[in-house]
Amino acid sequence: MILTAIVDSIEPAALPIMTTEEILKEITSRDTTMVWKAACEIISLGQNRDEILPLITHINEIKETTRGLSMGGGFAPNQRFLDYALRIIEFHKNNSSCTCKLYLDKYECNDPNKEANKGNIIIEDITRFEDRWIDYYITKCQKCGQKFKTIEREGHYTWWEWTSIK
Numbered sequence: 001m002i003l004t005a006i007v008d009s010i011e012p013a014a015l016p017i018m019t020t021e022e023i024l025k026e027i028t029s030r031d032t033t034m035v036w037k038a039a040c041e042i043i044s045l046g047q048n049r050d051e052i053l054p055l056i057t058h059i060n061e062i063k064e065t066t067r068g069l070s071m072g073g074g075f076a077p078n079q080r081f082l083d084y085a086l087r088i089i090e091f092h093k094n095n096s097s098c099t100c101k102l103y104l105d106k107y108e109c110n111d112p113n114k115e116a117n118k119g120n121i122i123i124e125d126i127t128r129f130e131d132r133w134i135d136y137y138i139t140k141c142q143k144c145g146q147k148f149k150t151i152e153r154e155g156h157y158t159w160w161e162w163t164s165i166k
């Protein structure tokens with residue numbers, strides 16, 4: 001239980017960068033803390049096709065070894081990190097369209113500020129409630145120019161929902 005609380009409090013982007021070998025070793029370890037860490041690393045690298053490509057040939061191995069793991073988590077199950085990490089690898093395996101499509105996934109922790117810091121998007125505008133709290137961002141993919149409305153909400157944690165703007 002204590003471990004789960006710690007895991008909940010660490011954000012994906014706060015982790016040190018891992019090599020592909022380290023990611024693979026940890027995500028197939030069946031140690032749920034290591035699996036979670038590796039999944040967060042994959043999420044953090046999600047927009048970088050070159051970093052994800054070496055994992056594609058291991059997708060079946062990763063699925064096999066992570067099946068049935070009890071990932072824990074309270075209000076926000078940690079399983080969502082693993083599931084999204086697997087969908088990211090699948091996306092890069094099956095898709096040649098721009099990686100910004102991954103922001104449209106139901107995964108709700110793609111922080112536009114972190115994505116902007118990584119150079120993946122630019123934040124063009126921010127609309128606030130009562131001049132204070134953020135309602136939504138207008139964001140733009142740095143690779144293909146696709147624009148998004150990125151809603152920010154606070155619950156038990158901050159989450160975002162991305163929808164593409166035509």
Ligand SMILES: [Zn+2]
Pocket residue numbers: 098099100101141142143144145146
């Ligand atoms: Zn794009």
